Structure formats: structure tokens, C-alpha cells
Amino acid sequence: DVKVTQSSRYLVKRTGEKVFLECVQDMDHENMFWYRQDPGLGLRLIYFSYDVKMKEKGDIPEGYSVSREKKERFSLILESASTNQTSMYLCASSSGQGGQTQYFGPGTRLLVL
Amino acid sequence: GEDVEQSLFLSVREGDSSVINCTYTDSSSTYLYWYKQEPGAGLQLLTYIFSNMDMKQDQRLTVLLNKKDKHLSLRIADTQTGDSAIYFCALDRGSTLGRLYFGRGTQLTVWP
Numbered sequence: 603d604v605k606v607t608q609s610s611r612y613l614v615k616r617t618g619e620k621v622f623l624e625c626v627q628d629m630d631h632e633n634m635f636w637y638r639q640d641p642g643l644g645l646r647l648i649y650f651s652y653d654v655k656m657k658e659k660g661d662i663p664e665g666y667s668v669s670r671e672k673k674e675r676f677s678l679i680l681e682s683a684s685t686n687q688t689s690m691y692l693c694a695s696s697s698g699q700g701g702q703t704q705y706f707g708p709g710t711r712l713l714v715l
Numbered sequence: 716g717e718d719v720e721q722s723l724f725l726s727v728r729e730g731d732s733s734v735i736n737c738t739y740t741d742s743s744s745t746y747l748y749w750y751k752q753e754p755g756a757g758l759q760l761l762t763y764i765f766s767n768m769d770m771k772q773d774q775r776l777t778v779l780l781n782k783k784d785k786h787l788s789l790r791i792a793d794t795q796t797g798d799s800a801i802y803f804c805a806l807d808r809g810s811t812l813g814r815l816y817f818g819r820g821t822q823l824t825v826w827p
Contacts, residue, residue, distance in 0.1 A: 606757075633813035642723070644819030645758075645803070652812045660814075692757055696813045702746060704805075704815055706757035 605629070606707035608693050614713045621680040623710050625693030631705075632698035634676035636660075636668065638689040639709075645692065651676055652698065683714045721804060721818035728826050733794045735821045737787040737804035744806040747780060748815065749789045752801040761789070761802075791823075799825045 609624035625634065635650040637660075647660030649668040657668050665687060669677040676695075680687055690711050694704040719739045727733045735749075745766050750758040764771045764778045764787075771778045777790040787804055801820040808816050 635814075642819070645817045647814070650812070650814060658812065694758075698813050702807045702810065702813050702815055703748065703760055703763065704758075704813075706750075706759070708757045709755075 606693060606695055606705050608691075608707040608710050610710050611708060612711050612713075614715065615680075615683050616715055617684060619680075619683050619714075621683045621712070621714075623678040623680075623691055623693075623712070625676045625678070625695075625707055626674055627676075627695040627705070628674065629695065629697070629705070630673065631695035632673075633696045633702075633704075634670065635694040635696075635704065636666075636676065636678045637692045637694065638662070639692055640689050648678065683712075685714050688712060688714045718808075719804060719806060719816055719818040721802075721821045723819065724822050724824070726824045726826065727794050729794060729796055731794055733791040733798070733823055733825075735789045735791075735802050735804075735823065737789075737818055739785050739787070739804075739806055741806070741808045741816075742782065742785060743809035745809065746807050747778075747787050748805040749776075749778065750803040750805060750817075752803065752820070754800075758803060794823075794825050796825045796827055799823055 636648045637645045651670040667679045693707040696704045748763040749761040775792045803820045804818045805815040
């Protein structure tokens, strides 16, 4: 079974703090993704990566950056957290071959005070 | 308008069939997916259909694809309270980088 893990289930940070969200997958997948999920807005893609050190902006990259130094790990960074970044953050990975099925982690619920 | 549209809410009685609909604008997808999200959890893949198929059945789940009308549906037979969740349709739109495009999700509530 594919396993995607996220470093925290719940996180509380203060405005202006630098926040790191970590995601690890154990299936040697090429592609990794970061989404945020807000009620009524569904999933919105922040950034994705199709290879080590490669990244592409999604639909809402502003205020975020990412890092992929190793194939299995994809980090989302909030350089200076703001209250409007309070959300559920979901990480996913896919193999990049054949179908594009994405496998999701359990999510990190971030509260910025 | 949205590229992938779903109704936000659906309520059914336990034992009835549920039909969740999804319409889309781009016809270039190879695979079309249905994901389920239970409260407080990530998304789990329920099923998918290849674009050259019209129907796929998997136990209580039936997926119908009408390419002409750009309409995808998920039918859940004998719906149970455990089926209460958010259901997302997703399309690849021919992406070569693995990107999927999601609808906003349909909240299914099953009443006993």
C-alpha cells in the first residue's frame, strides 16, 4: 500500500512565524503535490513537483514556497504565516507513469493566530 | 465558471441510491476519478474510469461517463450511513506532469 505521511495532524502558529509542513511518501513516486482545502472552495493546488529539485506553481502559490531535496520528501514553507493561511493542508503523490492516481496524506490542520 | 463542477450537497435515506454528478469543460482527460473524504481525513481513491469507457461497475459503485455531454456520475447503491462523506471528481485534462483538476466536492449526508 502507498503511504503518504504528514509531519503533524494539528499545528498552531503565530502570525509572522516561519512554518514548515513536511510530507513523506514511501512508494518512490515522481510527483508530489501540496493543496489547501477550505470549506466551499474544495482543493486548491499550491505547488507541485515532478522530480527532485523541480517545482511548478499551482493556482495559489502566493505566500508559500516548497523544497524537494530528496525524492520521498516534499516540504511546504510559509515564510511569514498570516491568519488567512489558516486551513487544512493536504499532501499527495503519484507515480507519474500510466494513470495519474494521486495518493493523499491525512492532512495537517493549521491554525495561525 | 468552474472547469469542473459539482453540486455542493446531497441528502439521501439509508438504503436508497445516491447519484453524484460532475460536469466539466475540457475533453482532453485520459482518466477521470472519484475520491472520497471522510471527516478529518485525507482523500482516498474510490474508483476511476478510462476515457474510452462509458461505464464501470465496482460492487456498489457505478461510474457513468457521457463524453458528448462532458458529464461524469457516481452512483452508490444501497447507500449506508458510513457513506456519508465528501466526494470529489477529478480529471487529468491530459496533464503530463501528473496534475489533477478537482471539483469542489459534494457533501453526501445519509439519513437513517
